[in-house]
Amino acid sequence: MRSPQWHPETLAAHCGVGQDLAYGSVSTPIYQTVTYQHPGENLGQYDYSRTENPTRHSAQEAINRLDGGAGALLYGSGMAALTALVHMLHQGDHVIVTDDAYGGTYRLLVDVFAKFGIRSSMVNTRQLDAVERAFTDTTRLVIAESPSNPLLQVSPLRALAEMAHAHGAKLAIDNTFMTAVRQRPLDLGADFAVYSATKYMAGHNDVLAGATVCRYAEDYAQLNELTNATGSILGPWDAWLLLRGLKTLAIRMDRQEANAAAIAAFLARHPRVQRVFYPGLNSPEQDALQKSQASGTGAMLSFVLDDPNRYIDFMNALQLILPAVSLGGVESLITHPFNETHRELPEEVRWQLGIIPGLMRLSVGIEHVDDLMADLDQALNSLS
Numbered sequence: 170m171r172s173p174q175w176h177p178e179t180l181a182a183h184c185g186v187g188q189d190l191a192y193g194s195v196s197t198p199i200y201q202t203v204t205y206q207h208p209g210e211n212l213g214q215y216d217y218s219r220t221e222n223p224t225r226h227s228a229q230e231a232i233n234r235l236d237g238g239a240g241a242l243l244y245g246s247g248m249a250a251l252t253a254l255v256h257m258l259h260q261g262d263h264v265i266v267t268d269d270a271y272g273g274t275y276r277l278l279v280d281v282f283a284k285f286g287i288r289s290s291m292v293n294t295r296q297l298d299a300v301e302r303a304f305t306d307t308t309r310l311v312i313a314e315s316p317s318n319p320l321l322q323v324s325p326l327r328a329l330a331e332m333a334h335a336h337g338a339k340l341a342i343d344n345t346f347m348t349a350v351r352q353r354p355l356d357l358g359a360d361f362a363v364y365s366a367t368k369y370m371a372g373h374n375d376v377l378a379g380a381t382v383c384r385y386a387e388d389y390a391q392l393n394e395l396t397n398a399t400g401s402i403l404g405p406w407d408a409w410l411l412l413r414g415l416k417t418l419a420i421r422m423d424r425q426e427a428n429a430a431a432i433a434a435f436l437a438r439h440p441r442v443q444r445v446f447y448p449g450l451n452s453p454e455q456d457a458l459q460k461s462q463a464s465g466t467g468a469m470l471s472f473v474l475d476d477p478n479r480y481i482d483f484m485n486a487l488q489l490i491l492p493a494v495s496l497g498g499v500e501s502l503i504t505h506p507f508n509e510t511h512r513e514l515p516e517e518v519r520w521q522l523g524i525i526p527g528l529m530r531l532s533v534g535i536e537h538v539d540d541l542m543a544d545l546d547q548a549l550n551s552l553s
């Protein structure tokens with residue numbers, strides 16, 4: 170039906186297009202219904218919207234095509250997607266997770282799943298020997314993020330996939346920061362690509378959503394059953410908003426990435442900035458690794474203020490960039506990971522990981538880059 174040779178830009182623009190069998194409407198309609206009239210004595214294609222809904226189905230198909238999977242599922246949030254994934258495990262199983270993963274992933278494993286007997290270890294997934302040592306007889310899942318949050322560190326995804334499979338474990342990549350238009354985890358050997366679709370995929374800071382794309386049909390079938398059983402699905406309005414956002418994913422990412430690369434270089438030269446973290450401005454090894462597994466460097470960056478005690482003054486001085494958590498939307502947002510996104514981590518762990526009080530995380534939007542740089546420059550200079 171659809172050419173697999175299409176570029177990501179083309180696939181994105183056509184998300185949800187050609188899916189309406191009733192009237193051929195170009196935009197997928199919002200099927201705001203819970204239940205469906207039976208065509209005869211048997212149920213039809215759809216019977217109950219927790220199980221499946223045409224709008225959600227269309228969005229799932231679009232996301233599955235972008236990632237090249239065997240099937241995709243959509244959830245009410247990224248955390249719901251991760252929860253359903255961990256639900257595939259059994260009591261006594263062990264999970265390895267990237268040490269500077271999203272704070273909520275850590276909280277889910279430690280505060281929720283630990284009490285059901287699922288153990289987890291936080292490991293530096295940039296160091297393969299450390300990952301190798303962390304495997305136990307019961308390790309069934311590795312969850313890696315690359316580039317990581319908030320330090321934008323790149324993990325060797327192909328090697329992680331090989332290692333996980335050698336130990337009989339599955340690999341899930343949280344691909345929220347890159348999305349399928351920059352990095353396709355399943356092509357790199359991962360079993361699952363997991364997303365907070367709230368971020369770049371939806372892209373407008375107006376909808377919470379999560380997605381999981383499965384490489385194998387049997388995993389998809391199992392996850393689909395689990396999702397129907399637990400019920401954390403995405404509603405039709407939100408699925409429609411997500412489809413609407415996905416159509417511009419590729420061009421938003423192009424603009425946001427170009428802005429971010431220019432801002433990272435600008436900050437690296439700024440006297441009030443101690444250090445910048447950006448894939449493309451990290452070490453030569455890290456940058457080469459990013460190039461080998463992704464087609465770009467993304468639009469997230471972090472930097473360390475010269476004076477860590479002035480971060481509140483700095484955020485207050487910004488006039489354009491909004492101090493707010495979340496990321497990936499068209500508006501530029503800045504956060505203070507130490508006190509905001511990563512406060513779930515024990516303080517000593519934050520220090521150990523380099524999530525220090527002077528660290529700022531910037532999600533670069535689609536504004537004019539000169540306006541963004543001028544805003545950062547005046548706020549940084551106000552600290553002198």
Ligand SMILES: *Cc1c(COP(=O)(O)O)cnc(C)c1O
Nearest residue numbers: 246247248271343345365367378
């Ligand atoms: C935001 C985020 C999540 C959680 O997603 P929600 O949609 O907020 O539930 C998971 N992983 C990463 C990398 C994120 O940025």
